[in-house]
Amino acid sequence: MGVQGAKVAELLETAYESVLVGWIAQASEAKGGSSISRKEDAGLMLSALKEGMAAKGEPLQFETPAWAALRATLADVSASDAAQGRSAGETSRFILALKQPVFLALQQRLGHDVAELMDSVLWVSGMVDAMAQFTAAAYQRSREDMIQRQQQDLLELSTPVIKLWKGVLAVPMIGTLDSGRSQLVMEALLQRIVETESELAIIDITGVPTVDTLVAQHLIKTVAAIRLMGADCIISGIRPQIAQTIVHLGIDLQGITTKASLADALATALERSGYVVTRSKAVKRD
Secondary structure, three states, X not given: OOHHHHHHHHHHHHOHHHHHHHHHHHHHOOOOOOHHHHHHHHHHHHHHHHHHHHOOOOHHHOOOHHHHHHHHHHHHHHHHHHHHOOOHHHHHXXXXXXXXXXXXXXXXXXXXXXXXXXXXXXXXXHHHHHHHHHHHHXXXXXXXXXXXXXXXXXXXXXXXXXXXXXXXXXXXXXXXXOHHHHHHHHHHHHHHHHHHOOOXXXXXXXXXXXXXXXXXXXXXXXXHHHHHOOOEEEEEOOOHHHHHHHHHHOOOOOOOEEEOOHHHHHHHHHHHOOOOOOOOOOOOOO
């Protein structure tokens, strides 16, 4: 660590509380979260900053092992801010608010030596800028991970595997059927077939707006996987428009049982399972 880094390290040791209080005060003037949560974040960062200085880290070498603890702390704060709904700008402003209290403390200590003061100020400015840049990137990664998890959760919620009857499962599809969702449906359905020892699975596409060649290929692959598990499959929800589209595209669904509605598919499934559904008595209607 250079002379300027050593000066800043010494400053943080002797003026830790004043720098921390000044940082929180400066950050509270900007749009952001509560000062209580920020005080804890600021304390963790200052401790990690001192650790990096002790390992002789330099601002221009922010990706080196010396700053590993500080990078981990910044990543945690960024992830927490993203989860709490703070913007990337708010997180960066919080980091940049560290400059002013450190500058003031340096001025009080090195005001008699302008050259040394300027060198130390430049060192701190470079360090805080590196922290803010890393935080912006870490925030973006956290947001992307959060969005992916939410999308995965929505996919799982939108493709439930329902046990309709003993030995009969159903998957009501709603929305576009793409490769990722098709894979999720296949995995969930095959797992439930094993768990319930079902012999029939109904894939209902009533809620699928359009069926093209790609969608048909996904359905055919799913049916093939189900048959490899020793079960059979019925596709329901074949509306007139979808039937015409399948014929027009020349899609071959030969060997796959299709039905117009989920009710028709369930009736066929019960019949194959050896069940007969009858009314016990006539139902009176008003």
